[in-house]
Amino acid sequence: MTRIPHETSGEPNPLQALTLDQLRRRTSMKWRTYPEDVLPVWVAEMDVPLAEPVARAVTDALHLGDTGYPAGTAYAEALAAFAEKRWNWDGLAVERTAIVPDVMLGVVEMLKLVTGYGDAVVVNPPVYPPFYHFVEHMDRRVVEAPLGADGRIDLGVLEETFRQAMAGGGQAAYLLCSPHNPTGTVHTAEELSAVAALAERHGVRVVADEIHAPLVIGGTDFVPYLSVPGAERGLSLMSASKAWNLAGLKAALAIAGPGAGADLARMPEEVGHGPSHIGVIAHTAALRDGGAWLDALLSGLDAGRRLLADLLAEHLPAIRYRPGDATYLAWLDCRALGLGDDPADAFLHHGRVALNSGLPFGTGGAGHVRFNLATSPQVVTEAVRRMATALE
Numbered sequence: 402m403t404r405i406p407h408e409t410s411g412e413p414n415p416l417q418a419l420t421l422d423q424l425r426r427r428t429s430m431k432w433r434t435y436p437e438d439v440l441p442v443w444v445a446e447m448d449v450p451l452a453e454p455v456a457r458a459v460t461d462a463l464h465l466g467d468t469g470y471p472a473g474t475a476y477a478e479a480l481a482a483f484a485e486k487r488w489n490w491d492g493l494a495v496e497r498t499a500i501v502p503d504v505m506l507g508v509v510e511m512l513k514l515v516t517g518y519g520d521a522v523v524v525n526p527p528v529y530p531p532f533y534h535f536v537e538h539m540d541r542r543v544v545e546a547p548l549g550a551d552g553r554i555d556l557g558v559l560e561e562t563f564r565q566a567m568a569g570g571g572q573a574a575y576l577l578c579s580p581h582n583p584t585g586t587v588h589t590a591e592e593l594s595a596v597a598a599l600a601e602r603h604g605v606r607v608v609a610d611e612i613h614a615p616l617v618i619g620g621t622d623f624v625p626y627l628s629v630p631g632a633e634r635g636l637s638l639m640s641a642s643k644a645w646n647l648a649g650l651k652a653a654l655a656i657a658g659p660g661a662g663a664d665l666a667r668m669p670e671e672v673g674h675g676p677s678h679i680g681v682i683a684h685t686a687a688l689r690d691g692g693a694w695l696d697a698l699l700s701g702l703d704a705g706r707r708l709l710a711d712l713l714a715e716h717l718p719a720i721r722y723r724p725g726d727a728t729y730l731a732w733l734d735c736r737a738l739g740l741g742d743d744p745a746d747a748f749l750h751h752g753r754v755a756l757n758s759g760l761p762f763g764t765g766g767a768g769h770v771r772f773n774l775a776t777s778p779q780v781v782t783e784a785v786r787r788m789a790t791a792l793e
């Protein structure tokens with residue numbers, strides 16, 4: 402695939418638009434979970450204003466009272482056009498898509514289509530903690546195939562895990578996180594083709610969570626799972642929610658490969674009643690008209706990850722940080738600090754800075770924290786200063 406360079410949009414960096422006082426007036430999880438004196442750099446919310454095209458679309462809808470039920474395929478069409486422009490992928494067939502309330506509920510519905518009670522769902526830890534909670538809540542078994550020491554999918558481990566997952570009979574699915582949260586790893590076309598071949602060989606169905614797909618920086622290409630050979634029976638979940646900070650405006654898309662259209666067609670109609678019409682309007686506007694804003698964000702995130710690397714090298718050199726090429730999340734190996742399995746606890750209590758503990762991310766999470774970079778350089782700097790104070 403040819404890489405489409407980020408356009409130079411002339412848009413200001415949205416990560417520098419809001420002051421800390423403005424952010425503290427927010428009532429969302431990031432800002433209301435901890436007391437006021439704690440600096441939050443944890444949950445995946447971004448410290449940005451709404452992109453102007455999204456704000457306009459939502460405001461117009463509100464003025465019109467256009468607050469009924471969602472209809473039509475505008476969201477899927479906007480995503481198909483975005484995929485073609487950004488990833489050079491023209492294989493997203495609007496007729497093989499369905500709106501779902503959000504990505505995690507979409508994951509649950511896709512897993513219900515291809516597995517039954519007690520079946521195995523393979524994940525690559527360390528990985529986004531709800532992969533465990535949601536899968537266990539639906540009475541499937543989570544089976545771990547840990548990432549390699551390089552933060553990439555270990556195909557040998559994956560194959561062995563597929564074999565074990567299928568050993569007792571029944572069905573199995575592989576919940577792929579692409580790009581990977583928390584490491585920011587962008588899987589290559591070769592890796593994804595190898596995954597597809599392994600899944601086909603062992604009869605494992607692939608459900609790809611591609612929510613971070615628009616958030617790829619650093620000259621790397623995002624490769625949609627459904628674009629690789631052999632992935633025809635795959636299912637994917639995409640959404641504008643991470644890249645444009647729309648988690649509060651619920652809507653996501655389930656996408657089926659050509660060999661999975663019949664599965665998606667079995668998804669109960671009620672699921673499509675979950676996304677909000679305003680959410681669909683917002684996500685559609687983001688994908689259709691939010692490209693320049695996204696480019697400005699990506700430039701800001703690229704600067705942010707370099708700033709974090711520099712600050713850690715200066716103030717906390719024992720922390721190992723390998724900047725990933727995607728997401729706005731930084732996965733920090735704090736094992737050399739001597740803070741035990743849960744360094745986030747020490748940073749919170751002694752530094753008054755809230756990071757995600759690595760423990761819920763599964764095998765490989767102990768001794769790690771996740772740092773949310775989607776904020777201003779001032780907040781990144783202050784967060785590292787507070788982390789360093791925790792060690793004094």
Ligand SMILES: Cc1ncc(COP(=O)(O)O)c(C=O)c1O
Pocket residue numbers: 445503504505506529578582610612613640642643648653
């Ligand atoms: C990999 C991944 N999947 C899903 C989600 C949550 O998405 P949603 O709010 O659409 O369920 C997140 C949020 O950070 C995520 O990182």
